[in-house]
Amino acid sequence: MSQSTSKVESISSTEQEQPHVLSIPLSEQQTDRSPHSHERWLLSKLLRMAGSPPVRFQLWNGEMVAPDEGEVRFTLHLKDPKALYQLVSNPNLAFGDLYSSGRLDVEGDLPDLMTELFRSVNDVRERWPKWLDALWRSHNPRSTGLAEAKENIHHHYDLGNEFYSLWLDNAEMQYTCAYFEKDDLSLEQAQLAKLEHVCRKLQLKPGQTVVEAGCGWGGLARYMAREYGVRVHAYNISKEQIAFAREEARRQQLDHLIDYIEDDYRNIDGQYDAFVSVGMLEHVGKSSYGEFAGVIQRALKPDGMALVHSIGRNRPMLMNAWIEKRIFPGAYPPSIGEFMEICETGNFSVLDVENLRLHYARTLEHWMERFEQHEDKVTELYDQHFTRAWRMYLAGSIAAFRAGGLQLFQVVFTPGENNALPQNRRHIYGKPAAPEET
């Protein structure tokens, strides 16, 4: 089903747009020849460059290339010679592509392998020569201008509500980090706990007005209206999500409290008691941070509270090339310093930052487990290539949060002159945020 494959590769998947992937002669696609000695050398070198993770390669003829020393816990099957050259010339991009197409396969737990690889590379990357780091890591993330943002978001979030409902929680269809305030919460409990946690941080009161930038399937807006009696304007440029959100609000008889608005966050108007954005900043793009700060500044009343929840980093770094090209066009997770610059630009006072990194690893583990339970259905909806790409995306994300490559920041801030501040943060911890059952 080629239409669905295009969901993964529709944007810049042609070779001329991947300048770092060498053009390989057709003869190298033969799988009936023996590997050359320089090919074995290249893979050994690659393993050393990656910090010697517990990984070996099995080549197309069954031959093994193992690390010089140490244990081996994972085997990577390279199915043809071209795959070897693609991997070596741009591992960052090719690993995901080769895995998606089945030309690279993995023996061993995929999230565990990715965690090992990230940790191992993390330890050695600073010792790489600059040119290699540039060759392997640099890429140009897609623009996040008004028109492109629509295309970027459509690419991912309009894959179909049926698809997402297969593996997201069935409480409020949350496609962002859950809050596992206790380890044994179900995904549904933890997602509702996240919504409650956000509302407590904002100290919502009945009758207040809230604007939400990037509302997904509308779950937070419904939770705020239902549990806190506030009026919500919720913006999103994903057609399918907005349609779902509206229907669900009607079903829950909350539509008199919520306006789901199919429009860009840059077009938010009005002034509100609270601004909230959960999982949208990743798509704003660094070049639009000033605009984002300006939007919040205009949207907040002088004593308004804002909460922005976003994937982030400990240090500035481009989004992983494969994720940016195949999964999240235009995505860029800010470093905590870049995040704070947004607050500085808007002349906000930062009141509270919480890092929920390991909560996202756990959330993704739940998603991946459900995803794998429905793999056949996903392949039926799309195709094998899509299923493998998404498995890699979920596994790689688990690994990035485990290994510390990605963080999850919740930042609460308010206009710099506002003195109507909470006395302390005890109001967030009065009683459990999660419902006893769902």
Next chain:
Amino acid sequence: MSQSTSKVESISSTEQEQPHVLSIPLSEQQTDRSPHSHERWLLSKLLRMAGSPPVRFQLWNGEMVAPDEGEVRFTLHLKDPKALYQLVSNPNLAFGDLYSSGRLDVEGDLPDLMTELFRSVNDVRERWPKWLDALWRSHNPRSTGLAEAKENIHHHYDLGNEFYSLWLDNAEMQYTCAYFEKDDLSLEQAQLAKLEHVCRKLQLKPGQTVVEAGCGWGGLARYMAREYGVRVHAYNISKEQIAFAREEARRQQLDHLIDYIEDDYRNIDGQYDAFVSVGMLEHVGKSSYGEFAGVIQRALKPDGMALVHSIGRNRPMLMNAWIEKRIFPGAYPPSIGEFMEICETGNFSVLDVENLRLHYARTLEHWMERFEQHEDKVTELYDQHFTRAWRMYLAGSIAAFRAGGLQLFQVVFTPGENNALPQNRRHIYGKPAAPEET
């Protein structure tokens, strides 16, 4: 008592080091002449430039210069013509100096006046011409190198333990922001609550080792040893504070658990379970942030926790010139973004940021109340000039925290690879942090 006056003015108090203060002919010091019309115009202009606060001037001959419109709640007495010219040419520096020397006096509550002035200037400063902003605000903070740091710290913290004990809490002599988790806490309760709050954020366990950078009179180190059974290495370059700290530890029979080390934070050695620094970053100076990050990086075990508590800003800005020159040489409060850059430089993962801005306003109100109760004693120890300078410093600080010019950040962070993280922040809020009485 000129020796004590030098405590306030010992560093760069000569006119050639204050390039923005015009040199005024001696004739302008006559107080028996009438004000000129251009002098009245200058003061009216100054009020407008300051955003028209509810303030009027009373000149040396009794004449008033009031704002064009609006109420008047404060009167500033200018005692001689030279004071007028000094104020107009560099209000930032001259206001404090003129007040200290008694050539400017204030009718009305001093913290309230300063709050009004800061708020009013804050609203208009962005509209000032660039040259004026540069003229009034720019100055070169003193260096914070190893040798200069010692001099800077000596200037302030070695004023004498007797002096500080007149107006700081009598629980643990804390010269940093207290934690008023409830509004009606005494200063003593709130300072002990701060110490407890810090320990809970660090999740200290008996037998752990802690290094403290800038330990003041040693109160936090004693609290950690006494209440949490940890071993502490506490660094400070203030001779008088270290002497007090050692004696107090002996008195409390905690000296087997605490080493007070009279040395610079840059010379910290060893690896610890926790790094803590409360109220020292303000003195580190921006140019030494990289070094500071490196010190913490070396000092922390891979699963170590760090907490840095510091005055900060919503946006980068120089320290107020008068405070930097007369009270805290070398001081620079970082913006939240600059604070995060320290964490980025050290490759740390920021886990928790809390802003306690209004707690510092309240702490300072307590200090000022006690200071005023002991004004006669302070003047006896030093002189009138010193007493007035410190009254201005305390009042101005109250105002800066009220008006949002200063923030108080507590930042918890850990090495980027550490996965031994708290599940949530509930452990900070289990029971009240303050003792029921002290």
